[in-house]
Amino acid sequence: MSAGGNLSDLNYDSDLNYKGYFDFQEILRFMKKWMEDRDLSFYERRVNVKGDLKGNRYKIKLEGDKRINPYVKWYLIVEIFGFDIDQREVVEKGKKVKKDYGRLKFIFDGKIILDPDNQWESSEFMEKLRDKFFHGKVVKWDNDMVWSDELYYLMYALKEDFSRYLGMYCLG
Amino acid sequence: MAEKHTIIAGDKVSYYGLFELKELFSLINSYFKQVGYDKRVITNSQQVFDNHKSVFVEFRPWKTLTDYVQFEIKLKISAEFEDVEIRVDDIPKIVQKGEVSCQFFAAVKTDYEKSWEQKAEYFFLRTLFNKFVYKTKMTEWDGMLKQQTAHLKAEISSFLNMNRFTEEHKHRNLIK
Numbered sequence: 001m002s003a004g005g006n007l008s009d010l011n012y013d014s015d016l017n018y019k020g021y022f023d024f025q026e027i028l029r030f031m032k033k034w035m036e037d038r039d040l041s042f043y044e045r046r047v048n049v050k051g052d053l054k055g056n057r058y059k060i061k062l063e064g065d066k067r068i069n070p071y072v073k074w075y076l077i078v079e080i081f082g083f084d085i086d087q088r089e090v091v092e093k094g095k096k097v098k099k100d101y102g103r104l105k106f107i108f109d110g111k112i113i114l115d116p117d118n119q120w121e122s123s124e125f126m127e128k129l130r131d132k133f134f135h136g137k138v139v140k141w142d143n144d145m146v147w148s149d150e151l152y153y154l155m156y157a158l159k160e161d162f163s164r165y166l167g168m169y170c171l172g
Numbered sequence: 173m174a175e176k177h178t179i180i181a182g183d184k185v186s187y188y189g190l191f192e193l194k195e196l197f198s199l200i201n202s203y204f205k206q207v208g209y210d211k212r213v214i215t216n217s218q219q220v221f222d223n224h225k226s227v228f229v230e231f232r233p234w235k236t237l238t239d240y241v242q243f244e245i246k247l248k249i250s251a252e253f254e255d256v257e258i259r260v261d262d263i264p265k266i267v268q269k270g271e272v273s274c275q276f277f278a279a280v281k282t283d284y285e286k287s288w289e290q291k292a293e294y295f296f297l298r299t300l301f302n303k304f305v306y307k308t309k310m311t312e313w314d315g316m317l318k319q320q321t322a323h324l325k326a327e328i329s330s331f332l333n334m335n336r337f338t339e340e341h342k343h344r345n346l347i348k
Contacts (some may be wrong), residue, residue, distance in 0.1 A: 014213055156211060158343030168194040168218045170229045170249075 016106040016159060018166055021090060021099045024082070031062055031078060032160060040076060058082045061074030067116070071139075074151050075099065076113035080104065106112055109157055110151045112143070176244075176284060176303070177310070179318050180278040185325060187332040188271045190258065193227065193251060196272070199331055200231065200247065203324055209233035209245070224254045224270065241319050242284045245324070246277035274328055278321040280313050 028044065035042045045061045045148075064076040084103035115121075120130035135143065161172045204211065214230040231247040253270025283289065288298035302310065 015215055017217035017219075018213065021216070159213070159216075163216060167226050168216065168217075168219075169251075170197045170213070170216050 014108055014159065016108070016163065016168075017104070018106075018168065019103045020122035021088070021101050022104065022166065024085075024100050027080075027165075028062075030162070033116065034161060037156075038066075038154070040066045040074075056083070056085060058085070064086075068147070070149075071115060072147050073113040073116040074147075074154075075113065076155055077109045077111065077153070078158070079107040079109075081107075106162070108155050110155045112147055112151060114139075114143070125151075174242075174284040175282045177280045177282070177314065179280060179314050180276055180321050183276040183321075184273060185276075185329050185332070186213070186271070186273040189331055189332075190256070190267050190269050191253075193253070193268050193272070196249075196328070196331060197229070198326070199327060200249075203327055204231075204233045204245075207320055209235045214236060224252060225251075227251045232293055236284075237313070239285065240282055241244075241313060243282040243313075243320070244279050244281055245317075245321055246279075247324075248275040249273070250279075272332065274325075276321055276325055278317050280317055281309070284309075312345070 014016065032042045032044075041064060043063045043065075045063065050128075058080075060080045061081075062078040066074045068074060082102070083098055083103040083105075085096050088101045089096055090099050091097075114135060115130060120126050120134070163171045191270045193221065201211065211232055212232045212234065214232045215228065216230075216259040217228040228248075228250045231245070231249075233329075235246055248318050249272065251270060251272040253268040253272070255266055257264050259265070280290070281302040282302060283298060288294045
């Protein structure tokens with residue numbers, strides 16, 4: 001199994017809570033475009049839906065991944081929880097439109113996968129050599145300072161851009 | 173587990189009146205950037221009600237001094253307000269009117285990489301070092317963090333006080 005780690009293990013995960021009007025399809029489109037603009041492959045995994053999207057509660061997981069070099073792969077994970085969602089009519093620019101209203105919670109997390117192709121798993125000895133020596137000594141600085149840091153700031157940029165898109169007062 | 177030495181626990185700044193929330197957050201971010209802290213926002217909550225809005229944000233930036241010591245500041249900001257329009261030099265400007273409160277916590281973390289707690293002997297050595305060898309350094313670090321947090325508190329207080337005497341009589345409520 002590939003080695004690596006979650007940014008949440010380093011206390012880097014954070015959440016965004018929003019209660020108000022939003023357009024859920026536009027949110028998904030925004031996330032997709034944001035990830036694709038940064039060469040991340042986008043996946044939408046609908047994990048748990050009670051009723052359909054017009055129902056009350058749902059949980060959706062969005063993932064983006066990117067191979068930054070032959071040994072390292074990034075995963076950006078956004079979990080969206082929706083509560084008390086219903087449709088309401090609002091007046092926008094003089095026209096009546098229907099928008100979703102409810103509570104949304106976004107959890108942002110990241111994961112680094114080292115050796116995603118399991119090239120060092122031909123034997124137990126190679127696996128231990130990889131984990132203890134290669135990851136523990138040779139690439140430790142690159143993992144902690146370069147790859148994790150870059151992924152963390154990429155995740156932060158996503159949070160900032162998304163807060164700006166929702167019209168929140170605090171970005172990030 | 174890393175050792176946390178709390179320097180400031182729960183100092184508060186409260187304000188009621190006109191303020192600019194986005195500028196306040198911008199001020200906080202630029203202060204942390206200036207003193208070399210890494211950005212981290214743990215929680216960012218915003219609720220839109222019929223006649224007011226509510227925002228709660230928790231910042232928890234950190235600064236790594238050495239491979240053994242890290243500073244951590246926790247800043248909790250909560251605000252209940254409505255958007256209003258005021259006139260500044262005859263130019264309309266949208267600001268927030270309501271209450272905002274900021275709570276400060278600051279701590280020095282030692283052995284944040286958890287290298288000295290894998291065995292009981294290491295833990296014992298670490299305790300001895302912290303108490304006797306690093307005693308002066310620890311006092312110095314405590315002082316540095318206290319000064320940085322006090323400076324941040326002063327910046328936020330003076331920023332909020334800037335609008336204390338802004339004329340309110342020519343405004344209209346913007347309720348979204």
